[in-house]
Amino acid sequence: MFKWLLLFAGAYLFYLWIKGKKQIKSKEASTPKPNSDKASKVVEPEAMVLCQHCKVHLPKSEAIMHEQRFYCCPEHLDTLDERGWIGSANWRLSPNQDVRPENISPDLVVIHHISLPPGEFKNKSASQYIIDFFQNKLDSNAHPYFAEIAGQKVSSHFLVTRSGELIQFVSTQNKAWHAGLSSFMGREKCNDFSIGIELEGDGESMFEEAQYKTLATLIKKLRSCHPNLQFAGHSDIAPDRKTDPGKYFDWKKFQKETDISLENLPYGLTSR
Known part of the structure; x- marks a missing residue:
C-alpha cells in the first residue's frame, strides 16, 4: 500500500513540474519581444529653420515656406522687413x-x-x-x-x-x-x-x-x-x-x- 502512495505522489509531483514548465513558456510567448530593427533605428531630430523676418528658430514642419525661405507666421511673410524685403x-x-x-x-x-x-x-x-x-x-x-x-x-x-x-x-x-x-x-x-x-x-x-x-x-x-x-x-x-x-x-x-x-x-x- 505504501508503495502505491509513493507512486501516486511521484506522479503528482511530475504533473506539477510539467504544468510549471508550460506556464513559463506561455508567459514568454505572451511577452512582447524587443524589435531589433526598431531598437537599432535612431530617431532623427526634426530640422530647425530660421524665420527670414524675425530670425526666430522653429521646426521646419511648423514654418511657412516661400521660395525656399521660411517664416514663422503669415504676418511676417506679408510684411516689409527691416532689411527692405517683402517676404511674399x-x-x-x-x-x-x-x-x-x-x-x-x-x-x-x-x-x-x-x-x-x-x-x-x-x-x-x-x-x-x-x-x-x-x-x-x-x-x-x-x-x-x-x-x-x-x-x-x-x-x-x-x-x-x-x-x-x-x-x-x-x-x-x-x-x-x-x-x-x-x-x-x-x-x-x-x-x-x-x-x-x-x-x-x-x-x-x-x-x-x-x-x-x-x-x-x-x-x-x-x-x-x-x-x-x-x-x-x-x-x-x-x-x-x-x-x-x-x-x-x-x-x-x-x-x-x-x-x-x-x-x-x-x-x-x-x-x-
Whole structure:
C-alpha cells in the first residue's frame, strides 16, 4: 500500500513540474519581444529653420515656406522687413543698385510701365524678359529690340506682372536704377530718395484689375514703414523723356484703393 502512495505522489509531483514548465513558456510567448530593427533605428531630430523676418528658430514642419525661405507666421511673410524685403514677393536680385546717400530714406514712389518686347506683354514669356533685363541676362538675339537695349543697366525695386505677381529686385533700403535724369518738386536725382514700381504693360492698353490689387497691397506695406510717401508717375519727374505709366493708368482708382491723401499726390488724379 505504501508503495502505491509513493507512486501516486511521484506522479503528482511530475504533473506539477510539467504544468510549471508550460506556464513559463506561455508567459514568454505572451511577452512582447524587443524589435531589433526598431531598437537599432535612431530617431532623427526634426530640422530647425530660421524665420527670414524675425530670425526666430522653429521646426521646419511648423514654418511657412516661400521660395525656399521660411517664416514663422503669415504676418511676417506679408510684411516689409527691416532689411527692405517683402517676404511674399518673388525675389530676383538685380546687380543694378547702389546704397542710398547717408541719412536718406525713401519718401517718393515712382510708378512706371514696361513691356519687353514693346507691346507684347500678352505673351506668357514676356515677364521673364523683364526679369532677365533687370538682372543683365537678356539675350540680345531673342528679339530685334533687345539688341537696341543691350548694355543698358537698369532696375526697379518691384515689378507687378499682368497676372498680379509681385517680383522684387532691390531692397527698399537701397537705390534702384529706375528714374534716370529726373526732378521731383525741385529735388534732383530721384533714385536717391525713391522706390520704383514697374507695371507690366504699355501706354496703349488698360492695366489689369489684378495689377491694381497687388499695387494697392504693396503700397500699404510700404506706407507701414514709410508713412509720408508721396507718389508720382515717371512722366511727372522726367516729362521731357518719359510718358509712363501713361494715360491708361487710373490715378483715381489708385487713390481710392490705397486711401492716399491728395496732399501726397502732388500731380493730381488726372490720367496723363
